[in-house]
Amino acid sequence: MTTTADTTAPAHPGTPGLHPRGLPRPGRTMVMGVVNVTPDSFSDGGLSFAPESAVAHGLALLEQGADIVDVGGESTRPGAVRPPVDEELRRVLPVVRELAAAGAVVSVDTMRAEVAARALDAGARLVNDVSGGLADPAMLPLMARAGTPYVLMHWRGHSAGMQANALYGDVVTDVLDELRLRIEAALEAGITPGRLVVDPGLGFAKTAEHNWELLGRLGEVVALGHPVLVGASRKAFLGSLLADRATGQPRPARLRDAATTAVSVLAAAQGVWCLRVHDVASTADAVRVTARWGAEAGESVRSPLG
Template sequence: MSLPPPDAHFHLRPVQLVDTPVGLDGQAARLAGGMQWFAAYELLAPKLRTTVPLADFPALLERVSSAQADRLQLLHTRITAPRAPIACGNRVLRLDQPLVAGILNCTPDSFSDGGTHGSDPEAIAAAGHRMAEAGAALIDVGGESTRPGAATVWEGDEIARVVPVIERLAASGTPVSIDTRKAAVMEAALAAGAHIVNDVAALLFDPRALEVVARAGCPVVLMHSPDPQSGGHARPGYRNVLTDVFDWLEQRIEAVVAGGVGRANILVDPGIGFGKSLAENLALLNGLAIFHGLGCPILLGASRKRMIGALANEAPADQRLGGSLTLALKGAETGAQLIRVHDVPETVQALRVWRGLRDTALAG
């Protein structure tokens, strides 16, 4: 294998998943402390894409420059390190298996289920409780649509939509995340009992957002989009969407850590459907395991998205269950820790069967 110049920037993607590490000492490693094991890396650099068996990884470190060896070792450590559990009040989310986050929209214009639960906080919260009873580990509450072309909601209206719902869910001990880009909404939601901030703008839309999250000391999901300050749906030209999104998230993590947020409190989301073509979304999903190299839990949000309709005879949003389950299982297969979905009972069932398969394989 010929190597690129000593200043080339490397990425590692875990590949060759195996059913069990039994009998593979030194040849397989556990993926992010979860239920998947892998036997090789895909080594990526400009003009280089090659597969390196894990057994040959130590020899690779000796063949590259010291800076490159440090980079590869850091990526390997992050990829194989267990993810710390997330405290949500009296509940703890263990990240050694894929968990479901249920999407609870408090907005009349969501792309998939706008207005389904009406505008009554009691009715919306009841829908969230049903999701939790069906097996959702987390309820993701949002009061503003981020679909292409959606109007920005005034923060006062957004607060009025989400706070009464969050108060009812939190009172029952349900883990809650707030899906918002606005600092004032984050503050109000956290005060109402939300545990996690889920920001599609990666704390870049509102100048105060980073300060709010750092001061609260809460977990935060940083999602990639090409233009987080203006909606997230621009269409840039990616050189390689997989490594470009990785590098953007890596830089954003470092900036957020520098702003006072603990790295253990950061989750990442590659932003499926935000400023990506169908081919780019598919490349991100196929290569999702690369994002374990960031050392943070991965949230995958692909439920009912436009790409499913594009691949399935333009099925409308409420008829994309099969495609959504396929993408949820793809997330589980590649080690994503949180799967954000609309169809909670069906996804929970699919993941329980998937886990049964994994448990049996690991038991030998």
């Protein structure tokens, strides 16, 4: 089955050429700010657990330059226990509703079709499903009916046991093959190609080495022909790389933002559509610099004097 997305050739290095229909096109890699309405997320669990705090945080991210705010009510850190669906709804719906009413482009981070449907009714414009439709068989049909953009991530099971599934021959080849299967499933369910976004799932059933291999060959993920979302922000593989030299202890999550920004620059230069981050301000600056640099590089290539 053909999987041609809504495509435009990149004007220059650092400008994504693939955009999901129905969302803004700023001419550079977009920035998705994280709003975790959870008590147990690995980086900021509890920080925005109260709805009013989550809304205030989301509005602050918009002020810092977020193009999208991603609201999630279920932690997907390794070992996390799922909340009941009623609790997830209680957490996310007021936040989605208030942020959408304030004019934000809101994404809902959920694996449940019921939560996705209710969030779309409340004003969300994008569904970010880390299971790629595997956790809930009703998700793909819902997204086909809704006609809104849908992020499909590489996934090998729920958080409680996913790291036991971090077994690959060649991680990039295996991830690409499994993403292609999910893309086929999405298209067969009736989701239009121009609404699909793919995510290689850094940290989900992957070791630090797997994450680095995927980042090193990110161009192969972009070559799948759909917009790509990358979520490396504050993840454990960055903490391990930056471990304290004396103690060997990983750098704490909140001290990984500079490393996250470095990943953001390199990923934007590969033409990814969007970066999902906790510290929006640094990545918002980084993607603008990357796009401007890429524009100049493109002019140099086209110039007879370049």
